[in-house]
Amino acid sequence: MAEKFTFSLDGQEITAEPGQSIMKAADAAGVYIPRLCDTEGLKPQGSCRVCVVKMNGRTVAACTQPARADAIVESETPEIMGYRRDLVRMLFHEGNHLCPICEASGRCELQAMAYRLGITQSTKYPYLQPVRPVDASHPDIVLDTNRCILCGRCIRASRDIDGKNVFEYVGRGVHKKVGVNGDSLADTDVSIDDRAINLETCPVGCIIQKGRGFFTPIGERQFDLAPIGSNGKGRKA
Amino acid sequence: MKKRIATVSLAGCFGCHMSLLDIDERLLDLLKLVEFDRSPFNDFKRFTGRCDIGLVEGGCCNEENVHTLHEFRANCDILVAVGQCAVMGGLPVMRNAIMHAEDPLRECLETAYLDSEYVLNPTNSIPNDPALPLLLDKVYTLADVVKVDYQIPGCPPSSETLWQTLNALITGHRQRLPYELIKYD
Numbered sequence: 001m002a003e004k005f006t007f008s009l010d011g012q013e014i015t016a017e018p019g020q021s022i023m024k025a026a027d028a029a030g031v032y033i034p035r036l037c038d039t040e041g042l043k044p045q046g047s048c049r050v051c052v053v054k055m056n057g058r059t060v061a062a063c064t065q066p067a068r069a070d071a072i073v074e075s076e077t078p079e080i081m082g083y084r085r086d087l088v089r090m091l092f093h094e095g096n097h098l099c100p101i102c103e104a105s106g107r108c109e110l111q112a113m114a115y116r117l118g119i120t121q122s123t124k125y126p127y128l129q130p131v132r133p134v135d136a137s138h139p140d141i142v143l144d145t146n147r148c149i150l151c152g153r154c155i156r157a158s159r160d161i162d163g164k165n166v167f168e169y170v171g172r173g174v175h176k177k178v179g180v181n182g183d184s185l186a187d188t189d190v191s192i193d194d195r196a197i198n199l200e201t202c203p204v205g206c207i208i209q210k211g212r213g214f215f216t217p218i219g220e221r222q223f224d225l226a227p228i229g230s231n232g233k234g235r236k237a
Numbered sequence: 238m239k240k241r242i243a244t245v246s247l248a249g250c251f252g253c254h255m256s257l258l259d260i261d262e263r264l265l266d267l268l269k270l271v272e273f274d275r276s277p278f279n280d281f282k283r284f285t286g287r288c289d290i291g292l293v294e295g296g297c298c299n300e301e302n303v304h305t306l307h308e309f310r311a312n313c314d315i316l317v318a319v320g321q322c323a324v325m326g327g328l329p330v331m332r333n334a335i336m337h338a339e340d341p342l343r344e345c346l347e348t349a350y351l352d353s354e355y356v357l358n359p360t361n362s363i364p365n366d367p368a369l370p371l372l373l374d375k376v377y378t379l380a381d382v383v384k385v386d387y388q389i390p391g392c393p394p395s396s397e398t399l400w401q402t403l404n405a406l407i408t409g410h411r412q413r414l415p416y417e418l419i420k421y422d
Contacts, residue, residue: 092325099421100321100328100392106422115419122318122388123380127325129333146334218422227416 005069009053010076016067023051023062026075032229033075034084034116036091036109036203037151038063041195043160048091048151050113052083059083085117093125096132096146097204103213104205106221110149111204112228132177137186141197142208148178149204158196166190178206240289240407243313244276247302248329248376249295251277252393253320257292259396267400270407275312288313290406295322297377298329301370310383315406318379318388319399321421326376327392333375342374391420 002018009026016025021044026033037048046064053062054074062075074080091097091110099105135143150169155178158166166188170179182188190197197207218224246254254277260267274288275281291313297303310316321327338344346363350356379385389402398418405412 096330096334097325098321098328098331101331102422111421114421115416118413118416118419120388120390120414120419122385123324123378126381127330127378129326129330129375131334225417 005067007067007069007071007073009073014067014073019066021063022053022055022060022065022067022073025067026062031075033062034113034229035063036088036113036149037153039153039200039203041161042153042156045152045156048087048149050084050087052080052087054080081117084113085119088113088117089119089123090125091149093123093127094130095148096129098146102147102205103208104147104202106216106218106224107199108205108223109203109228112223115223116227116229135180135185136210137184138190138210139186140192140210141185141190142210143180143185144206144208145177146206147204148206150176150178151203152178153201153203154178154196154207157198157201158190158194161195164189164194164196166194166196240271241274241286242271242276242290242292243274243284243288243309244278244292245294245305245309246277247293247295247305247323248298249320249322249327251294253292253294253323253391253399254278256391256393256396257399260400261396263400267403271403284308284312289315290403291316292319293317293323293379294319296326296329296379297373297382298332299370299372303373303377303382306379306382315386316379316383317402317406318385320394321390321392323379324388324390326378329376330378342372346372392422395420 004015004017006013006015009031012031014025014029014031023033023035023038033051033053035051038044038051044063046061049061051062052059055065055071088110092114099111102108105111132145152169155167155169158164166181167178168181169176171177180188192209195201197209244254273279274286275284291309293306293309293316297306318324322329332345335341335344350358350363351361389398391398395418398414401414401418
């Protein structure tokens with residue numbers, strides 16, 4: 001077994017194994033680095049950039065960047081927090097995120113990240129208010145793409161765990177979106193038991209299980225009391 | 238000198254105003270620090286003088302909303318967007334989802350008053366009384382129309398959130414809201 005080494009994360013010494021990402025090493029040490037597109041059990045893809053950190057002065061995605069011996073990594077600095085705030089804010093502006101009417105409110109990781117970062121200032125970006133479809137064709141599942149943040153977690157879960165390839169990115173640039181492998185969701189072999197449909201997989205309220213809306217009372221929801229990442233792990237409150 | 242506060246609800250539901258009333262007996266403390274100018278609380282329809290703080294609930298869905306918002310911006314030193322509707326359009330902004338249509342406003346009105354199977358409308362007409370303000374092509378946030386100094390998210394913001402924010406604005410001691418009070422729903 002290759003030798004372990006240490007690096008510094010915000011002044012704290014973290015132990016890592018060769019090839020281990022900064023995020024994995026930090027998780028193992030119980031230090032939370034904010035993230036949206038990465039979640040336990042899925043291959044990291046480094047697309048949301050919310051886990052941005054500075055390693056030896058360069059900004060990198062903590063979920064994909066392997067840790068290096070004696071590296072100096074900054075995470076909770078005003079500069080990095082500012083980047084994260086802007087990234088999360090832009091996600092809110094890019095889609096149609098109507099928290100008051102969303103079933104995922106209170107357990108939504110995008111919303112929880114905004115709470116954690118304390119986003120309350122007036123907005124400096126325009127709301128794009130895109131026109132996006134809702135696919136309710138499947139008997140058990142609704143796909144409300146207004147809320148999609150293109151994290152790709154459903155894509156990776158369906159491809160790598162379910163082995164079904166139900167979801168995939170289509171289009172490029174601002175036209176990029178998550179498409180389904182068929183005319184609509186009902187034409188795919190997706191099932192409510194898939195990991196891709198699991199409530200833990202979609203960080204927002206895009207993939208919704210029918211008949212299960214608003215199942216936790218306000219005040220008891222996942223992120224009502226403690227910020228996301230409070231226990232040093234990504235998903236649980 | 239007491240601070241002068243004006244409040245208004247544009248394309249909102251008055252929920253944010255109700256939430257402010259929910260500070261209950263602290264209203265008495267508030268009234269020691271402020272006096273209300275134009276506001277539904279005292280039913281003043283016009284500004285009587287310059288105000289320190291303007292609290293605006295709701296976004297802009299018709300021309301009267303825009304007119305009122307401009308009046309608030311012109312008469313208030315600090316303009317605060319209160320609640321999700323003022324911040325990002327809120328529920329009324331769902332109307333913007335049909336903006337791709339050929340004639341979106343017509344489609345919206347026809348669905349609301351004529352075509353929907355849940356509509357009972359014996360005259361089969363769309364309300365067009367001259368007293369009704371003209372609807373805008375889509376719903377705008379406050380920041381789309383005027384410069385906004387602060388925003389308080391929430392649907393509605395809790396009375397505690399409003400109380401702490403108002404206190405900070407009145408005393409000038411800016412502070413971060415605690416985690417439990419930052420809510421978008």
